[in-house]
Amino acid sequence: MIASDLQTPPVFAPAAHNALVEALVEQGWYVGTKVIDSALCQALYRELLHMAEHDALNEAGIGRGQHHHLRKDVRGDAIHWLDRESEAQRLYLNAMGELQQSLNQALFLGLFEYEAHFAHYPPGAFYQRHLDSFKGRANRIISTVGYLNPDWPSDGGGEMVIYHPDDPTQEVARVVPEAGTFACFLSESIPHEVLPTQQPRASIAGWFRRNASLGGVLDPAH
Numbered sequence: 001m002i003a004s005d006l007q008t009p010p011v012f013a014p015a016a017h018n019a020l021v022e023a024l025v026e027q028g029w030y031v032g033t034k035v036i037d038s039a040l041c042q043a044l045y046r047e048l049l050h051m052a053e054h055d056a057l058n059e060a061g062i063g064r065g066q067h068h069h070l071r072k073d074v075r076g077d078a079i080h081w082l083d084r085e086s087e088a089q090r091l092y093l094n095a096m097g098e099l100q101q102s103l104n105q106a107l108f109l110g111l112f113e114y115e116a117h118f119a120h121y122p123p124g125a126f127y128q129r130h131l132d133s134f135k136g137r138a139n140r141i142i143s144t145v146g147y148l149n150p151d152w153p154s155d156g157g158g159e160m161v162i163y164h165p166d167d168p169t170q171e172v173a174r175v176v177p178e179a180g181t182f183a184c185f186l187s188e189s190i191p192h193e194v195l196p197t198q199q200p201r202a203s204i205a206g207w208f209r210r211n212a213s214l215g216g217v218l219d220p221a222h
């Protein structure tokens with residue numbers, strides 16, 4: 001072991017890998033608090049705030065490729081795709097690469113790609129209940145959300161509500177968007193929504209993918 005190993009906490013709590021795999025198998029979703037290292041959350045949070053302040057984010061839309069369009073009545077966040085341009089992004093994406101290996105080893109999912117974007121929800125913004133992938137044409141297999149806001153107030157709103165896969169009206173969890181919290185769920189079957197936020201809200205939404213060829217046309221990453 002070298003000295004730096006002693007000083008650097010893991011970016012992603014190692015015990016969370018097993019807990020996450022078990023929860024995905026049992027119920028199709030996982031939520032853990034204090035999973036992502038707080039110094040890394042802070043660095044990512046600063047990066048996202050800087051982008052928000054410098055108009056470096058894009059209004060998020062719905063649908064892919066030529067079907068992509070803005071719908072402020074459906075989702076109100078602004079996004080920036082992670083591309084390894086900072087050390088913080090590289091650390092986060094490397095941690096997701098390790099998680100991908102754990103998922104593949106335990107569940108034989110054949111995941112081979114991960115895409116993720118920062119998301120900034122200004123006060124009043126929300127994201128209506130939705131699935132991240134449509135059954136049958138799925139190449140988004142597992143969704144992840146990492147939260148970045150330190151000290152989220154109890155009246156801050158902006159919770160992510162997770163619904164039962166067989167009954168989209170039955171709420172099964174409410175996730176407070178507090179820095180360090182990590183959520184993960186089956187993209188095809190877990191409905192979820194973001195409640196209106198009272199505070200600027202910062203997260204990283206990401207998806208483990210398998211490549212899907214749609215009528216001979218490779219589904220574009222974004």
Ligand code: OGA
Nearest residue numbers: 119132145160194203205
């Ligand atoms: C999404 C999403 C949830 C969140 O971007 O698809 O559901 O809590 N995000 O940010």
Ligand code: MN
Nearest residue numbers: 130131132192
């Ligand atoms: Mn979603």
